[in-house]
């Protein structure tokens with residue numbers, strides 16, 4: 001059919017015109033863009049859209065109306081919306097990342113401050129440890145000194161105890177009983193009561209002592225100084241042999257110890273001797289006098 005051939009030629013001319021229009025746009029475009037690609041896609045769509053027209057030879061569309069780029073305009077709007085959405089997403093994600101980064105930075109700052117505090121605390125503890133170690137060392141040194149001193153003190157106490165025991169033993173030996181007086185390693189007892197010579201002698205014996213006997217001028221002078229004006233029996237008599245005066249220890253009585261004119265054996269009854277503030281005198285043994293007991297240390 002000629003009509004079909006004519007319409008078919010018209011479709012061919014329409015395709016040729018559109019391709020020429022696209023080629024001009026490509027030539028006029030400074031560079032290939034995504035939009036151009038879309039146009040190419042549109043071109044294909046156009047071709048596709050033309051094909052049904054080939055199948056419908058009755059369609060009569062003017063050549064000038066077909067090149068309208070409606071699909072390209074829609075694609076550009078859709079791309080712009082996508083770009084806006086992308087920008088919005090990019091801005092939103094950037095804001096989120098900024099917020100997260102700010103929060104992380106704040107946390108990092110807090111952690112850094114905590115770490116700094118921990119380091120400071122650790123340093124303080126280390127310093128305190130050093131001080132404590134020094135104090136402990138001083139304490140150990142002091143403890144050792146105290147232990148050494150304690151050992152020395154224990155040794156001193158032991159030595160002191162031994163010395164004290166030794167001294168006490170000596171003091172006990174050299175100490176006279178109560179109411180006794182010490183002189184030249186001897187103890188003397190001066191009686192407050194009076195008795196005859198024999199009772200006086202027994203009294204001294206009951207005290208593990210004896211009537212005092214004189215061994216030196218110093219002893220006689222000492223006893224005289226203690227009795228004052230009173231008279232005291234001593235351990236001397238001539239009861240065994242008249243005129244032979246002896247001390248109770250068996251020694252003869254020294255002549256120089258007698259008072260002047262003594263012993264005179266007055267009334268032929270003076271067989272016992274006593275001491276006065278003027279040396280020795282013989283008197284009757286039944287006379288009642290004070291007496292002096294003597295105990296050797």
Ligand SMILES: [Ca+2]
Nearest residue numbers: 238265270271
């Ligand atoms: Ca006589």
Ligand SMILES: [Ca+2]
Nearest residue numbers: 264265281282
């Ligand atoms: Ca006489």
